[in-house]
Amino acid sequence: MPILDAGRVIAALRGAFAREVGREELLRLAAEKIRAAGPPYTSVYLYMLHGDELRLEAFAGRHTDHTRIAVGQGVCGTAVATGEDQNVADVRAVENYIACNSWTRSELVVLIRRGKTFLGQIDVDSDVPDPFSAEEEREVRRVAEALGVLL
Numbered sequence: 001m002p003i004l005d006a007g008r009v010i011a012a013l014r015g016a017f018a019r020e021v022g023r024e025e026l027l028r029l030a031a032e033k034i035r036a037a038g039p040p041y042t043s044v045y046l047y048m049l050h051g052d053e054l055r056l057e058a059f060a061g062r063h064t065d066h067t068r069i070a071v072g073q074g075v076c077g078t079a080v081a082t083g084e085d086q087n088v089a090d091v092r093a094v095e096n097y098i099a100c101n102s103w104t105r106s107e108l109v110v111l112i113r114r115g116k117t118f119l120g121q122i123d124v125d126s127d128v129p130d131p132f133s134a135e136e137e138r139e140v141r142r143v144a145e146a147l148g149v150l151l
Contacts, residue, residue: 002135004041006142009033013143017150026150027058030143034124035060040131041124042104047076048112048120054080061125062103076123079109083118087137089130108132112144112151119151 009030016029031044043061047054047069054076056067066074072081079086086109108124122144126132132140 002133002139003039004034004037004136004139004143006139006146009143010146013146013150023151024057026147028060030122030147031058031060034122034140034143040106040126040128042127043125045123045125046112046120047123049080049118054120057120075107075109076121079111079121080118083111085110085137085141087132103127105129106131108137108140110137110140110144112147114148114151119148122147 012029012033013026016026021029027046027048031046035041035044041061043064044059045056045064046058048057049071052071054069054071056064069076071077075086075088075091086107088107091104091107104125104127106126106129108126110122110124112119112121122140124132124140
């Protein structure tokens with residue numbers, strides 16, 4: 001059984017959308033609800049694509065100085081460049097890793113898409129090595145798919 005219940009997160013997002021909240025509020029709500037699942041979800045960052053860079057638009061958890069990431073740089077930029085989600089069991093093994101903070105040991109990056117267009121991504125950091133199972137990744141992807149429709 002996954003730790004994250006995507007159905008509850010999506011229900012909250014749909015409720016907020018029905019109240020006609022803006023993009024900023026939807027992204028903030030997604031970050032907060034995912035992080036609220038608890039460990040291993042240490043911090044959640046929502047980076048949205050603007051041209052050839054990702055910009056941090058919402059987060060829950062630890063503050064980061066990495067508010068802009070070039071496509072192709074780090075785990076986040078690699079996800080966009082390759083068009084593939086990234087589930088990194090040990091960030092210390094990634095040569096071009098960009099650390100949001102020194103405690104992060106693993107990272108899950110799931111792309112937010114609308115059709116074939118990349119809108120951004122959900123970046124989940126964990127202080128625990130290799131915590132994100134395929135089932136956990138699917139739950140985060142369900143939230144990303146909902147955001148792809150609602151944004």
